[in-house]
Amino acid sequence: MFNWFASLIPVNQALLGTLFTWVMTAQGAAIVFTTKSVNQKFLDCMLGFAGVVMIAASYWSLLAPAIKMAQGNSLPAWVQEFCVV
Numbered sequence: 001m002f003n004w005f006a007s008l009i010p011v012n013q014a015l016l017g018t019l020f021t022w023v024m025t026a027q028g029a030a031i032v033f034t035t036k037s038v039n040q041k042f043l044d045c046m047l048g049f050a051g052v053v054m055i056a057a058s059y060w061s062l063l064a065p066a067i068k069m070a071q072g073n074s075l076p077a078w079v080q081e082f083c084v085v
Helices: 002-007 010-034 040-070
Strands: none
Touching: none
8 A cells, every 4th residue: 555655646645645634634523513422531531632742742843853952052951941042
């Protein structure tokens, strides 16, 4: 399956990727519109998972690159996260 996808031209790859994400989003929305009530514990788990994803994204997208760029300076890298030098 991967070889077939890799053999496509980039425009078709982008189209299929976009369609895939659209279908997954539509399925998620359909689940929301077709259910009347959801277990509170399940909602709490989903909220916790979303929080963990956002914390991970903020670390790997913002903090880790900033610490890497700050290495080699006079202050420790973690200090430069909180100060403008």
